[in-house]
Amino acid sequence: xxxxxxxxxxxxxxxxxxxxxxxxxxxxxxxxxxxxxxxxxxxxxxxxxxxxxxxxxxxxxxxxxxxxxxxxxxxxxxxxxxxxxxxxxxxxxxxxxxxxxxxxxxxxxxxxxxxxxxxxxxxxxxxxxxxxxxxxxxxxxxxxx
Amino acid sequence: xxxxxxxxxxxxxxxxxxxxxxxxxxxxxxxxxxxxxxxxxxxxxxxxxxxxxxxxxxxxxxxxxxxxxxxxxxxxxxxxxxxxxxxxxxxxxxxxxxxxxxxxxxxxxxxxxxxxxxxxxxxxxxxxxxxxxxxxxxxxxxxxxxxxxxxxxxxxxxxxxxxxxxxxxxxxxxxxxxxxxxxxxxxxxxxxxxxxxxxxxxxxxxxxxxxxxxxxxxxxxxxxxxxxxxxxxxxxxxxxxxxxxxxxxxxxxxxxxxxxxxxxxxxxxxxxxxxxxxxxxxxxxxxxxxxxxxxxxxxxxxxxxxxxxxxxxxxxxxxxxxxxxxxxxxxxxxxxxxxxxxxxxxxxxxxxxxxxxxxxxxxxxxxxxxxxxxxxxxx
Numbered sequence: 001x002x003x004x005x006x007x008x009x010x011x012x013x014x015x016x017x018x019x020x021x022x023x024x025x026x027x028x029x030x031x032x033x034x035x036x037x038x039x040x041x042x043x044x045x046x047x048x049x050x051x052x053x054x055x056x057x058x059x060x061x062x063x064x065x066x067x068x069x070x071x072x073x074x075x076x077x078x079x080x081x082x083x084x085x086x087x088x089x090x091x092x093x094x095x096x097x098x099x100x101x102x103x104x105x106x107x108x109x110x111x112x113x114x115x116x117x118x119x120x121x122x123x124x125x126x127x128x129x130x131x132x133x134x135x136x137x138x139x140x141x142x143x144x145x
Numbered sequence: 146x147x148x149x150x151x152x153x154x155x156x157x158x159x160x161x162x163x164x165x166x167x168x169x170x171x172x173x174x175x176x177x178x179x180x181x182x183x184x185x186x187x188x189x190x191x192x193x194x195x196x197x198x199x200x201x202x203x204x205x206x207x208x209x210x211x212x213x214x215x216x217x218x219x220x221x222x223x224x225x226x227x228x229x230x231x232x233x234x235x236x237x238x239x240x241x242x243x244x245x246x247x248x249x250x251x252x253x254x255x256x257x258x259x260x261x262x263x264x265x266x267x268x269x270x271x272x273x274x275x276x277x278x279x280x281x282x283x284x285x286x287x288x289x290x291x292x293x294x295x296x297x298x299x300x301x302x303x304x305x306x307x308x309x310x311x312x313x314x315x316x317x318x319x320x321x322x323x324x325x326x327x328x329x330x331x332x333x334x335x336x337x338x339x340x341x342x343x344x345x346x347x348x349x350x351x352x353x354x355x356x357x358x359x360x361x362x363x364x365x366x367x368x369x370x371x372x373x374x375x376x377x378x379x380x381x382x383x384x385x386x387x388x389x390x391x392x393x394x395x396x397x398x399x400x401x402x403x404x405x406x407x408x409x410x411x412x413x414x415x416x417x418x419x420x421x422x423x424x425x426x427x428x429x430x431x432x433x434x435x436x437x438x439x440x441x442x443x444x445x446x447x448x449x450x451x452x453x454x455x456x457x458x459x460x461x462x463x464x465x466x467x468x469x470x471x472x473x474x475x476x477x478x479x480x481x482x483x484x485x486x487x488x489x490x491x492x493x494x495x496x497x498x499x500x501x502x503x504x505x506x507x508x509x510x511x512x513x514x515x516x517x518x519x520x521x522x523x524x
Contacts, residue, residue, distance in 0.1 A: 016273060016274065017270050017273050017274070020270065042382075042383070043270075043383045044270070050382055070288065070385070070388070071284045071285070071287045071288035071291070071388065072284070072287055073280050073283035073284050073287055073335045073336050073337075073338075074333075074335070074336040075275065075277060075280050075335050076332070076333040076334055076335060076336070077262065077277065077279065077332075077334045077335065079262065079275050079277055082275060085333075086275065088274070088275060088276060088280060088284075089284065090284060090388070092385050096385065097383045097384075097385070098383055098384060098385045098386070099383065100270070100271040100274060100276055101274065102274065102275070112287070112288070112291045123274065123275065124275070134274055135274075
């Protein structure tokens, strides 16, 4: 992935969505919630379990490290804050959840059914120039770039 | 549903979609109301209630429109169901008469839009990560290509068809013919979708007058009946689902066919939600016009073109009419009523007796509403 130059205001980067990602010795992960009552797993930590409706029973769990590409597109008509076309897709996680995420825009990563692993990357800048980071998947064979 | 009264469409009116930059939304809408009331041959004191669809026009739009036409103090309900708001309003109006609450009801769909990508108001992680409306339909299309070998040209042919139909419809906004090459090589939006495979934003309005069988009998000319209307939701929550067809389209269609006592093979003409060409192809399959994976064959054989087995979007659809969100679903009924009456001059589907309207809206492929309504021609 490309690293944007540090902006002048020293706010180098911040998450694009608070509470979406974490990092531990195993690398980047998506924050999931697992219900201690029924075991249901969600993307994001939620107050109410969508399955059994128990409140306050969801505890944080690391998900989303690996998955397979279900589908993808390259977005050319850019939403606000983006400067060049970028690839996105749905990734079917080993955890049984499907997530929308950025995908490394290279032929070896944009393969439906292909294995992908999660990284944290600068996705776009906000209006002050701060780089906003979020989930981006790439092929394990493409190596860290 | 049992014990429902029969409901017909007595009058239709449309304000052809365009920019209308210097016109208030109330002023855009009123000529559509007047046209529908004149077509029905009724006056404001004949109307018991109104259901009004819009998405971005603020509070009590229906009241704002109708006070300028000096309507009495009738029941008015404003409806939001994203891009399926118009069809949802028609469905509520139908039910309110069918269940005996009202005898004659006015439906209005009106919207005034700006330019560019639709600006979703509700915060959503996918939208924050850069997902867009065309990208959602591109993601579904790419999976369809992967599973069924569908070519990018199949989608582009729908763009060509749309403009051909629009060239025959004075109510359409973009009426110049396009070649397959022009569609394919237009500006890329979200691969495989190009510019001429996307509907444009638009402003405009459409209105209908619905009434009981007795009210319809008073109007000269053939009646148009609402046989059934089904509204289904998508409530997926990050599940690994099949995105090569829209579940809510399948569910709503199945229910609408069942309640009308017909099958997909009985449909003579369709107006469906072609916000993007890829959506139209997937909806062919969801509505049962062909088997799953058969969308490319259907469009390549010309089955969905005027003169084909089941013409789709003879009005030009959203692609060539543009898309004023709340008005779009109502406008589909205007075209279908003209077709069923035999009044669609220059684009008439021969002997059209049974018609289907389909519209879809939401904030993504995983949260939304789809409405399917079946109409028939009476005597």
